[in-house]
Structure formats: C-alpha cells, structure tokens
Amino acid sequence: MSFFPKISFQYEVEEYLTKVFRNKELITALGTQEAENKYQSLLSHLSHPPGFTTVRVNTHLASVKHVKKLLFEEIQKQFKGLCVPVLEHPKLQDILLIPVIGPRRDLKRHASEVIVGAQCGYAVLRGAHVYVPGIVSTSRFVKAGDLVSVYSDIEGKCKRGAKEFDGVKVFLGNGISELSRSEIFCSTGPLRGLGIRMIEPVYLSPSFDNVLPSHLFLQNLPSVVVSHVLNPQPGEKILDMCAAPGGKTTHVATLMHDQ
Template sequence: MSMFPKISLRHEVEKYLKEGFVNKEQFNGLNVPILQHPDLQDVLLIPVIGPRKNIKKQHCEAIVGAQCGNAVLRGAHVYVPGIVSASKFMKAGDVISVYSDIKGKCKKGAKEFDGTKVFLGNGISELSRKEIFSGLPELRGIGIRMTEPIYLSPSFDNVLPSYLFLQNLPSAVVAHVLDPQPGEKILDLCAAPGGKTTHIAALMHDQGEVIALDKISNKVEKIKQNALLLGLNSIKAFCFDGTKALKLDMVKDAEGKPPFLPESFDRILLDAPCSGMGQRPNMACSWTLKEVTSYQPLQRKLFTVAVELLKPGGVLVYSTCTISLAENEEQVAWALRTFPYLQLQPQEPQIGGEGMLGAGLSLEQLKQLQRFDPSVVPLRDTDIDALRDARIEDMIWLANKDCIGFFIAKFIKCKST
C-alpha cells in the first residue's frame, strides 16, 4: 500500500483520464496502453514503440544535427534551424528520410552527406530546400513533419497542461524520496526547468514554501511559467547562483530572498549540475575529459552550501543524471567524511538498483543509494504486437529499468552546525 494518497482531481478530469489515458491512447490508429505506476500513484507510464526496422528509406534525404536528432527520437518534428543538409531537388510535400549527423561533420547547406549518420525515420517536407536555407526569419517553424519515426510514442502536446507534466521516471522518484510535507520550507538549489520543483509543491498540496534557484534568468522564467500553468502558488523562483545562497552575515532578511541564513530549510533538493552522461537519447558524445572531471568540485561547493542551509533533523537529497562514480558514490563518501553529522538514509520508493562499488562505501551504505542503470536492460525491438501481448508486470519492470541513467542519495542532518 502506497504511503501517498491518491491524487485528487476534479470528477470530470478523472473521468477524462480514465477514458482516454489510463486505458489507452490513440496514435496513428495504434492503441498504446497507459499504465499507472504501482508504487507512485501520481505517475502514469507511457510505453514507447520501437525501434521499428520495417520503415522503407527514401532516396530524398535530410540531415539534422545531433541535438535535433535527440529531439526527434523523443517524438518531436524537425524544425528549420535543426536542418543541416537536404537533397538537391527536395521540394515541399516530398516524403524524405531524416538522418542525424552524430559527429557534426556535415556542412550547412550541403546537398548530400556520406559521413556517419543515424536513420531517424521518414517525414514530409513542409518547405523546399531553397526555402529551408533561405535564412528568412519567418521560416523557422516545422521544416519536416515526421510521419514514420523509428520510435512511436503518444503526443501529449496541450493535453491537460494544468494537470500533466512529462518527466523521466527517476526525476519523478526524486521528489518522492525527498518526501516533502505540507507547511515545510523547502529549497530546490538547482531547479530549472522546474519539473522537480513543481512536483515537490504538488506533493505538499501547495501548502508551505518552495524556493527555487537557478543562475540563468530565462530558465527561472520557465520555472515561473510551469508553476503558473500548474496553478501552484507556494513556489518562489529566483535568479541566483546556488553556490552563493548562504548568507554570511547574521542580519535577518525579512523579504525571504536569497541569500539565506544558515539552517533555514526543512528539506533541500540538490539536483546537481553534472556531466549528464545518463541522458537518453543522446547521440552527441563530445565530452572532453576536462569537461567530465570539472563537475565534482562544483557539486561539492553546492553540497557544502546545502548542508549549512539545512535545519537539524532536516533531509538533504542529492541527485544527478549521470553515471560516473566520481559524481555519485564518491561524492557520498566525501560527504560522510566531511560532515560527520550527516547520516545516509534508506529511500522510499526504492525502484532503482543499489550503488556501485569503488568509492569505499560499505555494502549496507550502497543498499541505501539508488542508481538507475539502463545498461542492465538488453536492447530490444518493441512493436505494437509485443505491447498487446505483454504482461502489465513486465511492462512496469521495463519502465523501471529502461530509463535514463540517474543517481539518488538521501541524508539526514543529525545536529546543528
């Protein structure tokens, strides 16, 4: 039995969800089952069909950048700025095959490309080649409408935007692990774009105060937009560098803006900036060793601030969307050595696997960590017939495992610093 109450919706909204989403979702004539997660009552699981191997490739081609390719694999159409190359005689209305240039070798405006490319599916061009590369600002909308993507998933664009928020499963798990309670003061130290922030506020029934910080102003505006869209009034978002969020003098700030006095928060989420090597899909593997190793010092600086801002008895959740030992288990070992008044805590729900060996943590400590590792799931093709024949238990197991790479650690601060 879940410790969380069933999400409360208006009757007509619940009826609509039951009829249209909890049971099935239509996509190009296909019935895709939508499942409620058994351990997270506010989470619906959306199966994805693919990769489909029976799509006939066309002679007319378009090449897109790696980041655009990632978006297409997630269900997006191709927008004009993402198109790098198009066949010489491509015109509006043509059926074309779309490929991703994963090494960034294709020259802008090329008429053909024989380098390394990954097939993303077929679509219909909404513009001619000449229009695509004209540079006119009014032609920055959809350039290719994907009709046969290699991955099929239902579109939730503009579907109950005030009630539904698309997230990866581990990102939804984090807010439950934090376990926010109504009336508490909670800090989301690196909050943009606000998915976890809004989830925290929703789990608190919008009762209390959720402070969201990010140092990039347009991302802070996105947090505010998401809070407004979801009707959440407990969120206050500020454009502020989290490493400077601790107030060094003891003069009280009555306005409630950052920086904050020590021991101001009941719970803190540090979803830290990281190398992002757990993100999927990702076809742009351009990290340098310097970039990959640059995150650990920043994470420790943010962690130190978070510990100082946490009340005695408060909960600190540290998470990343990367897979490296240095940014995950090594950070936990460092934190336990550096802050002896922190204790590692078991997590609820425990959906991911335990931590990885190599950082000097005990087996018991590793069991208290949560690591989502998609490499444990063998790559397989999923078509609509496989979904129809699959058991619900198997689909939920796959959803729990075949997700982004992610890491979660939960601490409690035992005494005042």
C-alpha cells in the same frame, strides 16, 4: 543486437565509466567477462530511447484515472487506431507510462534526405516532430509535401545547408516536409515552427506537443522519483538548488498542495 551505433562520450565521461566498470573490485566479484558485458550492455541501452515514455499527472486539476482515459484517446488519434496502452506506475501514483514501440527495422528509406542535429535527433526518438532550427541539411530538391527520410548527424560534422552528407548518420524514420529547401535555408531571418512531420519513426512514441498541457507534464522518471523520496510536506521550506528543466520544483509544489 544494437540498432544504433555504440554511443560515444567525452573523454572525461568515458574515463569515469571505465573506472567504474573495470575496477579491480568489480572484476574480482564478477569476473572480467561479466564486468565487460555489463559495461557494453549499459552503452547499448544509453544509445537507445527508454522502453517507456513517462508523464506526470497534475493531480490538483484531475484524477489520474480521468487523465489516463483522456491520454489514451489522444494516443489513439495520433496512432490512427493502433492500440497502445496507457499504464499506471505500480509505485508512483501520479505517473502514467506509455510503452515505446521499436525499433521498427523494416521501414523504407527514401532518396530525399534531411539531416538533423544530435539534440533534435534525441527528441525525435522520444516522439517529437522535427522543427526547423534542428534541420542541418536537406537533399537538393526537397519541396513542401515531399516524403523524406530523416537522419541524425551524431558526430556533428555535417555543414549547415549541405546538399548531401556521407558522414556517420543514424536513421530516425520518415516524415513529410512542411517546407522547401529554399524556405529552410534561404530565408531572410531565422525560421521557427514545424519542419518535418514524422509519420514513420523508427521508435513509435506519442508526440506531446499541446497534448493535455494543463493535465500532464512530460518528465523523466528519475526526476519524479527525487520528489517522492524527499516527501515534502505542506508548510515546509524547500530549496531546489538544481531547478530546471526537469520539472522537480513544480512537482514538489504539487506534493505540498502549493502550501
């Protein structure tokens, strides 16, 4: 059963996916019901975070085994002793995998609420804390140190600075507010920095803010696979026509030993 609402797309994207999963050839091969099941399964998976967090090791500076040990120790500190393994990818020698725990359905929801934008919400589901620019609204009397429940405004309809919001929102977990409502919304200039420190996320995934920055690069698996498929060699000239922000260019340089 899906924990989050079904993902919604722009019209063009939904039209494309419908053509792919409901075309005559696929329906003939699988049957109408099986083709529809595959489409609905895709929508469900896209509305949830991946099962693993993937990080690429900078093999110029340290071995994968050494970084794996350091990362395990860092995660132990974050999760206060909860044993979450760090796994080596079976095919990609420079990739480490951290299982994502969730969804945790039994978390208590608190009266004080913080609403964040959809992009911020995606980051929280991947292990990030909430930074001030991502906060859209808070309950009326939120103070620094308060325990708050964090929600994502997935439709983008919450007004900035609102004191309550009854629209469609997705529960992301609980955290501790680092600032008061007045500091967030009544500042003389745009605020930066940490807004909500997440302590009970629905999906438990480590935060990589300043975690082994010289040894690790947080990178989605498809972006890693691309460079390995290319198999660049030292001395070759590579033109990356889709550079930023996925990490492919620096990965290519690493595989070429910076030559």
